[in-house]
Amino acid sequence: MDFDLNEEQRLLKESIDGLLTDSYDFESRKKYMKEKGGWSKTVWLKLAEQGLLGLPFSEADGGFGGGGVETMIVMEALGKALVLEPYLATIVIGGGFLRHAGTDAQKAAHVPGIIDGSKTLAFAQLEKSSRYDLFDVTTTAKKKGDGWIIDGEKFVVLNGENADTLVVTARTKGDRRDRSGIGVFLVPANAKGVAKKSYPTQDGLHAADITLTGVEVGPDAVLGNPEDSLALIERVVDEARVALCAEAVGLMDESLKTTVEYIKTRKQVGVAIGSFQSLQHRASDMFVAAEQARSMSMFATMASDFEDAKERSNAIAAAKVQIGKSLKFVGQQSIQLHGGIGMTMEAKIGHYFKRLTMIENSFGDTDYHQRRVADAGGLI
Amino acid sequence: MDLAFTKEEQAFREEVRSFFRDNVPPDTRRKLVEGRHLTKDEMVTWWRILNRKGWGVSHWPTQYGGTGWTSVQHYIFNEELQSYPAPQPLAFGVSMVGPVIYTFGNEEQKKKYLPRIANVDDWWCQGFSEPGSGSDLASLKTKAERKGDKWIINGQKTWTTLAQHADMIFCLCRTDNNAKKQMGISFIVFSMKSKGVTVRPIQTIDGGHEVNEVFFDDVEVPYENLIGEENKGWDYAKFLLGNERTGIARVGVSKERLRRIRDLASKVESAGKPIIQDAAFREKLAACEIELKALELTQLRVVADEGKHGKGKPNPASSVLKIKGSEIQQTTTELLMEVIGPFAAPYDVHGDDGSNEAMDWTAQIAPSYFNNRKVSIYGGSNEIQRNIIAKAVLGL
Numbered sequence: 001m002d003f004d005l006n007e008e009q010r011l012l013k014e015s016i017d018g019l020l021t022d023s024y025d026f027e028s029r030k031k032y033m034k035e036k037g038g039w040s041k042t043v044w045l046k047l048a049e050q051g052l053l054g055l056p057f058s059e060a061d062g063g064f065g066g067g068g069v070e071t072m073i074v075m076e077a078l079g080k081a082l083v084l085e086p087y088l089a090t091i092v093i094g095g096g097f098l099r100h101a102g103t104d105a106q107k108a109a110h111v112p113g114i115i116d117g118s119k120t121l122a123f124a125q126l127e128k129s130s131r132y133d134l135f136d137v138t139t140t141a142k143k144k145g146d147g148w149i150i151d152g153e154k155f156v157v158l159n160g161e162n163a164d165t166l167v168v169t170a171r172t173k174g175d176r177r178d179r180s181g182i183g184v185f186l187v188p189a190n191a192k193g194v195a196k197k198s199y200p201t202q203d204g205l206h207a208a209d210i211t212l213t214g215v216e217v218g219p220d221a222v223l224g225n226p227e228d229s230l231a232l233i234e235r236v237v238d239e240a241r242v243a244l245c246a247e248a249v250g251l252m253d254e255s256l257k258t259t260v261e262y263i264k265t266r267k268q269v270g271v272a273i274g275s276f277q278s279l280q281h282r283a284s285d286m287f288v289a290a291e292q293a294r295s296m297s298m299f300a301t302m303a304s305d306f307e308d309a310k311e312r313s314n315a316i317a318a319a320k321v322q323i324g325k326s327l328k329f330v331g332q333q334s335i336q337l338h339g340g341i342g343m344t345m346e347a348k349i350g351h352y353f354k355r356l357t358m359i360e361n362s363f364g365d366t367d368y369h370q371r372r373v374a375d376a377g378g379l380i
Numbered sequence: 381m382d383l384a385f386t387k388e389e390q391a392f393r394e395e396v397r398s399f400f401r402d403n404v405p406p407d408t409r410r411k412l413v414e415g416r417h418l419t420k421d422e423m424v425t426w427w428r429i430l431n432r433k434g435w436g437v438s439h440w441p442t443q444y445g446g447t448g449w450t451s452v453q454h455y456i457f458n459e460e461l462q463s464y465p466a467p468q469p470l471a472f473g474v475s476m477v478g479p480v481i482y483t484f485g486n487e488e489q490k491k492k493y494l495p496r497i498a499n500v501d502d503w504w505c506q507g508f509s510e511p512g513s514g515s516d517l518a519s520l521k522t523k524a525e526r527k528g529d530k531w532i533i534n535g536q537k538t539w540t541t542l543a544q545h546a547d548m549i550f551c552l553c554r555t556d557n558n559a560k561k562q563m564g565i566s567f568i569v570f571s572m573k574s575k576g577v578t579v580r581p582i583q584t585i586d587g588g589h590e591v592n593e594v595f596f597d598d599v600e601v602p603y604e605n606l607i608g609e610e611n612k613g614w615d616y617a618k619f620l621l622g623n624e625r626t627g628i629a630r631v632g633v634s635k636e637r638l639r640r641i642r643d644l645a646s647k648v649e650s651a652g653k654p655i656i657q658d659a660a661f662r663e664k665l666a667a668c669e670i671e672l673k674a675l676e677l678t679q680l681r682v683v684a685d686e687g688k689h690g691k692g693k694p695n696p697a698s699s700v701l702k703i704k705g706s707e708i709q710q711t712t713t714e715l716l717m718e719v720i721g722p723f724a725a726p727y728d729v730h731g732d733d734g735s736n737e738a739m740d741w742t743a744q745i746a747p748s749y750f751n752n753r754k755v756s757i758y759g760g761s762n763e764i765q766r767n768i769i770a771k772a773v774l775g776l
Contacts, residue, residue, distance in 0.1 A: 001382060001383060001384065001385055001386075001389075001452060001680060001683075001684050002381055002382045002684055002688075003381055003680070003681045003684050003685070004381065004684075004688065005381065009381075069381050260774050260775070260776065263776070264775070264776065274776045275776070277767070279776075280766065280767065280770035280771075280774075280776045281763070281766040281767075281770065283769075283770060283774055283776060284765075284766035284767075284769035284770050284773075284774065285766065287696075287700075287769055287773060287774060288700050288703055288704060288769070291678055291696075291697045291700045292671070292674040292675070292678060292700065292704065293674075294697075295674050295675075295677035295678040295681060295697075296670075296673070296674045296677060298381065298383075298677065298681075299383070299673065299674075299677050301381070302381065302382070302383040303383075318669075318670045318673055321667070321670050322670055322671070322673075322674045367663075370663050370666055370667055370670070371659075371663060371666075373666040373669070373670060374659070374662040374663045374665065374666035375662075378638075378642065378665060378666055378669045379666065379669040379670060379672075379673050380635055380638045380639060380642070380669050380672070
């Protein structure tokens, strides 16, 4: 049992923290947000240069063979700096599908471009009524010759505007909520029949609603078993949840730090407001919430390697519950302790709050995961 | 980073577990499961079994009878002990006064007291809190005046846990009225059988008798019963209170209770079916289990950190343990109340003999709920813990 980073991991942390300190202050972020698709290609290429985009890919695929802990380090750092670039969409999720189910040919076609920063991906999964159920899929993929024809609508696809390739979940068999009959397809974003409507999200990222109308793809578009890929989707989404937990920990750390600094310097009635016990206790509770979240983020990171899929999912669901509760408390109280200034777009803290809030509603909120843990028979 | 216990650690867990299985008197275990108070005899019997095994004072240095275990082994031992459940060692002797004596006491004191603490030949109690000194402990007034080769002690202590069983007390006494309040306190030990010591029970809201008032009226104590230096008692008290950081989370206790809740909830019916099938209840239970898992992980972080970097600099996460640990213990007793519903009401009509198994299990649930309100108050209330985090961790 060991919760420390090893030497290489410490270096990784230093290197990404250093890079983001240099190139990701709050003012720069505002500029990046205005670039096409809502993020900076220059920053993305810097991440590529440092090897961060190749981190979780195997050495055989041209990557560095990093594991869950390495992704945790990166996601925490990205959270801390409120980074807009599509690491989750491209490296964790899109890359995750390729790592778990890509054939050699598929990897050869996609991974080098991902690692060198020239290609990004997006995960087109959410549907109008699917909410958090990954098996609730109405988008269809029908066999045509060797290939497939895909029809359906996908919503809030992060990085949907810039992505070169979409990873699309689609039903090849069965009814809307059947657990079998779901496939995963790699769809070029510029394929005929793909229509995108892009927009900024509440937390400063960009997403797109995507309509697929008679989109034809070849047999090489299929990731894994086209008729039974729910387990694959769950696996990759579990990894995305773990990554979001780590990002949230980074965001909470920074929110707490910023808030504590603020109440140390903000004076009223001649004294720093941080000298008031009611505020001190609130800040202490924020610390407790953030530490509990950190513990569960570590737990989830280590749980992603559990052999037993049920045990893995249960642990990650539990982590998402703790993170959801902690982030809500830390986020809301950060605003409260900042007072009026916390309500302004100008102050950094509100942007942390907004990103934290959106994380709670990504891939299952607190109630959703709490129910999953309850239905699985608990955690003891 | 690695969550797994080593093979050796797993084997150690098995060894500990099977020792408990074979050696904890079944009636003692049953009473703990049901949240009942144990008799002095039941506790001492078990502690002597533990001491014979060499595990009575496991965390002491080996020359005084400790085991030399790693932090992880201590963690495993405590967890198994709490979740079996078996009575935990008497903290006042084993975790509090013992370490003060072997760290600050002279050779004679070590020889005289340590073996008797280990075997519970002396039952120790703690003389810290006073009616006017709770969280502001340093304001204590109990006075020890030197007269020749004796101390004359006058004053009153309160909340003295299980003083009714005690043979010995370690006591913070004011020995210098002119010094700054923390600087004029000494750490003195003496017999509870001394002339002038009066113990008066305090009945708590659960109907139990755990705590007492203790009065000192011209109690004569040999001068040599001073531990360490005169007027340094505050330092020893801080040492003592900081000594036991991780056990305070009581993760094992809460685990055991959650297992019991799950078990009862699958037997007790609500709306014609076991209450565990009620979605709202099940989610509440899951919520508590998740909180406990997070706390367990936080505790493991602290344990692993101590194992690697020593106990010198406490991990900031350690201040989480008391707050969350007490909150979760309280939640588990609330959930038990929820499970038994209207049967929370009967007072302990069946007594302690376990003769009426059908109803017996309900009798202690409400008292245990009432009693557990203490856990966020004692050992530095949770509000004090928040002050500590604000000052020591956040720099406010």
